[in-house]
Amino acid sequence: MEKNHKRILQKSILFQNMNDEEYSSLINCISPHVKCFSKNEALLLAGDFVSHIGIVLYGTAHAHLDHIDGSKTIMSTLTPMSVFGEALASTETHDSPVSIYAMTDITAALIEYRKVYSMCATACAAHRVFIKNMLKVLGDKSFYLFDRINILREKSLRSKIMTYLYTLSDNGTIITVTIPFTKTVLADYMLANRSALSKELNKMERDGLIKVNGREVELLFLMQ
16 A cells, blocks of 8 residues: 555544554554546445445545436435445445445545454454444444434425534534535435425525525524
8 A cells, every 4th residue: 555545544533543553553454455436437336245345535426326217316425534335344245235436536445344353463452443433433324324314304395404404513503514515416315306405595595594605504593
């Protein structure tokens, strides 16, 4: 692994709470493989056998479900330091229910799952920290999915938007939030039409509930 990639990979949540010596020892043990993907190339296809944990070093990708009618539902957006495949690699079936496509050119580090649970004598302490960090990632993603379900269960589009914005605000503690998606992706995230989403956001702004500036949204309804 190149020194530059190794330095970037160290920023991942999976390697938190390790000193440089522990990190280097663990990297030598788990031997991440760096792979580059071109824009629109598949990192993973639905039905693929998953045996690696991936960490995005550069670029952006979308994970989405493919429907029988040819439509797609975006499940998540992967950005630098995003982890993917960890839940799939740890199951018995390993078959991916989602596809992941690069939205830009992407560089990712891939780690064989068997090297995660195969403890070595020289990096035992670092291995334990790594596994603890991976469990945190799995836990955080469980809450992410819970938030998604909580948003989609709302009956009106306005309620979905307000619930989503409230989630971004750390349950009302932040007044101005930044939406990490384009309107097209956000509409897909909410299973809504992009035009309908834009209209509803405009109505909410006219009603004094929010103030929109690009992707930044001031949550005026929190101050009412």
